[in-house]
Amino acid sequence: MRRALPWLAGLACVSAASAGGVYEPVSIDKDEWRLIEESKDLEGWFSAQSLLYMEPKALELVRRVGHEIRPQPTDDYIEYEFFVLRDPSPNAFALPNGHVYIHTGMLARLDDEDQLAALLAHEINHVAGHHGILEHRATRKKTIAGMVIGSLGPWGGMISLGLQTSIYGYSRELEQEADDRAIEVLLASRYDPHALPDVLDILGRDYEGLSPRTPTVWSTHPEVRARAETSRALVAGEPRRERHGDGFEAAVMDMRAMTIEDYVQDDFPHTAVALAESLVARYPSDLAVLTLLGDAWQGMGAQGPLDLESLSDSDKRHNLRDRARKTRAQRLAEALETEEGRAAYAANLQLAEETYQRVIAADATFAPAYRGLGEVYEQQARTRDAAEAYLNYIKQAPAAPDRPIVMSRLRLLTTQLKVGQ
Amino acid sequence: MDIKLRAVVILAAALGCSTAAFAERGFTNEFLSGATRPKSIALLPAEATITRQQVIETTGLIDESVVFGAQFNADVAKVLADKGYEVQIVDSDRINADRALQEYVVDAKRAYDEMIARYRPKKLPDRIYNAGDSARLLASHLGVDAIAFSKLSITITPAGKAIVSALIGGTTSGANSMIGIVDGDTADLEVVQIAIAIVAPGEKTPEEIAAYVATLAAGNTKRLPGADPSQRIEVAVSDDEVLDEAETLIRE
Numbered sequence: 001m002r003r004a005l006p007w008l009a010g011l012a013c014v015s016a017a018s019a020g021g022v023y024e025p026v027s028i029d030k031d032e033w034r035l036i037e038e039s040k041d042l043e044g045w046f047s048a049q050s051l052l053y054m055e056p057k058a059l060e061l062v063r064r065v066g067h068e069i070r071p072q073p074t075d076d077y078i079e080y081e082f083f084v085l086r087d088p089s090p091n092a093f094a095l096p097n098g099h100v101y102i103h104t105g106m107l108a109r110l111d112d113e114d115q116l117a118a119l120l121a122h123e124i125n126h127v128a129g130h131h132g133i134l135e136h137r138a139t140r141k142k143t144i145a146g147m148v149i150g151s152l153g154p155w156g157g158m159i160s161l162g163l164q165t166s167i168y169g170y171s172r173e174l175e176q177e178a179d180d181r182a183i184e185v186l187l188a189s190r191y192d193p194h195a196l197p198d199v200l201d202i203l204g205r206d207y208e209g210l211s212p213r214t215p216t217v218w219s220t221h222p223e224v225r226a227r228a229e230t231s232r233a234l235v236a237g238e239p240r241r242e243r244h245g246d247g248f249e250a251a252v253m254d255m256r257a258m259t260i261e262d263y264v265q266d267d268f269p270h271t272a273v274a275l276a277e278s279l280v281a282r283y284p285s286d287l288a289v290l291t292l293l294g295d296a297w298q299g300m301g302a303q304g305p306l307d308l309e310s311l312s313d314s315d316k317r318h319n320l321r322d323r324a325r326k327t328r329a330q331r332l333a334e335a336l337e338t339e340e341g342r343a344a345y346a347a348n349l350q351l352a353e354e355t356y357q358r359v360i361a362a363d364a365t366f367a368p369a370y371r372g373l374g375e376v377y378e379q380q381a382r383t384r385d386a387a388e389a390y391l392n393y394i395k396q397a398p399a400a401p402d403r404p405i406v407m408s409r410l411r412l413l414t415t416q417l418k419v420g421q
Numbered sequence: 422m423d424i425k426l427r428a429v430v431i432l433a434a435a436l437g438c439s440t441a442a443f444a445e446r447g448f449t450n451e452f453l454s455g456a457t458r459p460k461s462i463a464l465l466p467a468e469a470t471i472t473r474q475q476v477i478e479t480t481g482l483i484d485e486s487v488v489f490g491a492q493f494n495a496d497v498a499k500v501l502a503d504k505g506y507e508v509q510i511v512d513s514d515r516i517n518a519d520r521a522l523q524e525y526v527v528d529a530k531r532a533y534d535e536m537i538a539r540y541r542p543k544k545l546p547d548r549i550y551n552a553g554d555s556a557r558l559l560a561s562h563l564g565v566d567a568i569a570f571s572k573l574s575i576t577i578t579p580a581g582k583a584i585v586s587a588l589i590g591g592t593t594s595g596a597n598s599m600i601g602i603v604d605g606d607t608a609d610l611e612v613v614q615i616a617i618a619i620v621a622p623g624e625k626t627p628e629e630i631a632a633y634v635a636t637l638a639a640g641n642t643k644r645l646p647g648a649d650p651s652q653r654i655e656v657a658v659s660d661d662e663v664l665d666e667a668e669t670l671i672r673e
Contacts, residue, residue, distance in 0.1 A: 041483035048466060048487040050516040050523050086527050258524075265532060265555060327539050327549055388671045394664060401521070403660075404561040405554055408606060411656065411663050417670040 025074040026130040032096075035136055036077045039095035046085060046101075053084040053104055053255075061251040062102060065113060066120045069189050071128055073098065078127060082120070088262035090203060094123040096132035107252055108259035109202050109275070113244035114186075114195035121182035121189075122196070129181065131174045138171075172223060179231050192241040200228035207270040209311045210320045260292045264299035267328050270306055272296035287359045291368045294355035297348050298376060301328070302335035304344035352376050367396035371406060378409065383420065387413040447644070450546055452611040455652025457604050459566030461507035463559075465526060466516070467493045467571040467598075471630065474578045474594070485627070489634050493573050496638035497600065505648035509565060525562050528555035533570045537601055540613060550610035552603045560605025566653075567605050573598035573637055575630060580622045594620040598637035616640025 028036070046052050053059065066082035073079065078098040088105035095101075100123045102116075110116050126132065169175070179196065186193040204225045256279060263272035276293040283289045311319075322331065335341030353376045359369035374389035390410045394403065451457040469490030471482040491512065498508045516526050532552045540550060560568055578594035595617070602612035618636045625633075 038483060045483045045487060047517060048490070048513045049468065050466070050513055050526050052517070054517070054523075055520070086523075262528070262531075265528060265553060266535060325539065327536065327551075329549060329551070384671060387667050391664065391667050391671065401562065402554065402558055405557050407660050407663065408656075410667055411658065414663055414667045414670060417667075 023071075023074055023128045023130070026133060028075075028077065028133060032133055032136065033077070035133070036097045039097035039099055039132075042095065043083065043099065046083070051086050053086040055084075055254065057251040058104075058107065058255050059084055061113070061248065062107070062116065062120070065117050066100060066124070069117055069121055069185050069191070070124055071185075074128065075130075080124065080127065088259050088266060088268075092119055092123055094126040094132070096127065096130070096136075098127045100124065100127070104255050105259050105262070108256045110199065110248075110252070111202075111243075111245065112195070113248045114191040114241075115199050115202075116248065117189065117191040118182055118186060118193075118195040118199045121185040122178045122199075124185065125178040125181040126170065126174070129174070129177060131170050131178065135170055135174065176227065176230070179227055180234065183231060183234055187238065190241070190244075192243055193235045193238050194232075194240055195243070197228045197232040197235065200224055200231060204228060205274075206308060207274050207306075208268055208319075209270075209306045209308055209316050210323065257288065257292055260296060264295050267299070267323075269296060269299040269301065269303060272299055285362070287363055287366050288368070290355055290359050291366070291372060294352045294359070294369065294372045297352035297355060298372060298379075300344070300348040301332045302341040302345040303348075304340065349376050349379055365396050367393050367400065370396060371402070374406070374409070378413070383413055383416050387417060446542055447545065447613045447615070448646075449548065449609070449611050452602075453646065455646075455649045456654045457607075457609070457611055458646065458649055458653055459506065459602075459605070460648055460650045460653060461509065461565040462501060462567045462569050462602065463509040463511050463563045463565040464494050464498055464501075464569045464571070465511050465530065466490060466513050467497075467573055468530075469493060469572075470574045472574075472576050474576055485630065489575070489630060490573070492631060493571065493598065493634050493638050496635050497569070497571065497642055500638065500642040501645070504642075504645065507565075507648075509563060511563065522559075522562060525555065525559040529559040529568065530570065532556060533601065533603065536610065537570075537599075537613075540601075540610070542613070545610065545613065548609050552608045552610065554608065556603045556608040557605060560603075565605055567611070568603050569600055570603065571598065571600045571641070573634065575620065575633055577620065577625050577630075578622050579624060594622050596620050596633045596637060598641055600641045612645065614641045614644065 043052075062084055063082045066080065070080040077096075080098040080100065083099065083101045084107065085101050085103050087103040088108075089103055090106045090109055092100070092102040092106050100120060102119065102123075106119070107116070110119070170178070179200075182196055183193050186196065256275070260272050260276050260279070263269070263275065273293070273296040276289070276296040279286075279289045280293050326334075332345075336345060353373065356369040356373040356376065359366050360373070370389045370393035374386045374393060377383075377386035377389055387410060390406050390413070393400070393406055394410070397403075400406070449457065467490040469486040471486045471489060473482060494510055494512075498510050501508045511522075511526070516523050529552060532555045536550050536552050544550070556568055560566070573596070575596040576594050596619075597615065597617045599613065599615045601610060603609065604611050616637045616639075618633050618640070620633060
């Protein structure tokens with residue numbers, strides 16, 4: 001801790017110099033210009049990996065809100081621009097050149113435009129406060145001292161050390177400064193400053209009982225709940241403002257559905273169920289949303305409900321190691337060897353079936369529910385019912401993109417039915 | 422038999438077995454037999470990581486990674502075509518221009534990454550690795566029998582950094598790549614081929630990097646058997662026949 005003090009004191013001095021609401025320019029050296037160039041190049045790299053989410057409604061929303069609250073750049077190397085990355089992890093980050101990225105998984109968890117503004121205001125302040133450059137300087141010092149070069153996360157190999165802090169998290173002091181300044185930005189705008197603690201509350205939720213979670217700006221900071229309390233105290237005296245929700249919902253609805261499907265695919269079923277249940281609570285008669293909930297229950301496999309309060313850090317680390325070593329099928333097979341696992345599996349499939357049946361009862365032509373039902377019946381070894389459900393799916397959606405997949409299942413089931421006769 | 426001669430014979434037999442085992446490593450038995458060997462393969466953009474390690478920090482050569490990733494795919498495609506496969510290079514321009522394709526590619530790549538992170542070579546024949554419906558959807562959308570996912574990594578280390586690494590430890594120069602082939606019908610992982618190349622310390626010109634990329638592409642494809650459509654198990658029954666049959670069986 002003592003070692004960190006000198007550079008933390010340095011950061012505090014920079015922050016003090018910029019106190020008063022407006023950040024001062026920071027001149028950068030040749031080496032730091034490279035950081036700016038890399039920041040610009042990342043856009044091309046994300047594009048080459050097809051990770052830029054270009055759906056117009058969502059992108060326009062993020063850009064409109066971002067442009068509305070961005071300050072005048074203090075330096076010629078800063079140009080604010082806003083992007084959405086196709087990634088279900090709840091993350092957002094800002095690069096030193098002013099490029100701000102928000103993941104689809106983050107956008108999908110927000111409730112309204114004010115929360116989006118709060119999130120972007122936080123990120124914008126990392127840029128305006130030159131936090132990337134400051135941390136780069138501090139990291140360089142630490143690196144010279146330790147000669148340690150590490151890499152983190154899915155893009156760890158690609159992202160240079162200089163940019164890693166921009167993506168994976170700043171020091172606690174700089175995060176707090178960005179929070180504090182975000183409130184100032186929100187107060188000066190039409191948005192509700194109470195949205196910031198809301199965002200931090202949303203991000204503090206751990207649905208899966210895994211620790212540490214995938215490193216992100218937010219999850220690597222265990223004090224995210226403390227930050228929520230701090231920001232809540234800061235805005236406590238401010239009147240609440242009317243939230244901006246209507247346009248937001250329309251812009252992100254498809255993304256919410258996509259993100260829940262991503263969580264089902266990526267085996268984060270507790271997260272998928274929680275997000276789907278919250279959507280069902282808001283849109284109880286939306287059949288697509290109900291079907292998503294069925295998919296989420298099905299994705300639970302043999303996992304029972306989690307009592308997060310009773311999970312120790314050691315349990316969470318064990319869960320993470322288990323997850324990293326075994327495939328989903330291997331974990332399911334192991335769970336089904338236990339009484340508890342078999343009971344959870346049966347209960348989850350039952351919930352999924354009931355949900356799909358609710359959809360079909362409301363609209364017997366709603367194809368996706370038949371597919372889900374077929375999958376449930378297959379897992380329950382109800383061959384005839386599964387074949388019938390898939391047959392109904394093909395009848396209702398003859399040109400569905402996943403027709404070849406469903407047909408191959410139907411082929412197998414037909415063979416099983418013939419053999420069984 | 423003379424004991425020395427017997428030892429030599431046993432050693433030769435063991436070597437023969439291990440060579441055969443090595444030759445089969447990284448393929449499922451069904452791929453080797455031809456039953457699941459594809460006629461057509463789609464190559465997704467290679468995830469290339471070219472980094473320059475310096476004494477103090479690491480720099481990602483972002484633009485170069487994109488260029489050399491494309492070169493890797495082109496090199497792999499040429500070898501596959503020479504071996505008789507129908508090859509589709511699915512580049513990022515094509516993906517970014519088609520929203521549905523982008524969806525499928527991103528989902529399939531995430532599923533593949535999750536799967537390959539748990540990959541153990543000895544377990545490949547057990548068929549425990551499956552990339553799920555996203556890979557099947559992608560194959561169906563592209564109209565191919567299999568999808569190839571590839572990653573390559575080249576680390577360039579100046580001599581000074583290499584000396585520091587030798588003294589106190591740390592990353593050194595090197596190059597490696599991996600190609601995984603996933604069956605489009607089942608989403609099972611059928612092939613994993615890994616290649617490495619030795620990279621001498623020191624700065625590298627683009628031509629030298631291109632040569633490493635070519636070496637890796639050749640290493641990833643040299644043991645891949647040629648296409649053999651005659652052995653591939655195909656579905657003979659039409660969709661309509663299956664639907665009629667299913668309808669009849671359900672009514673019964």
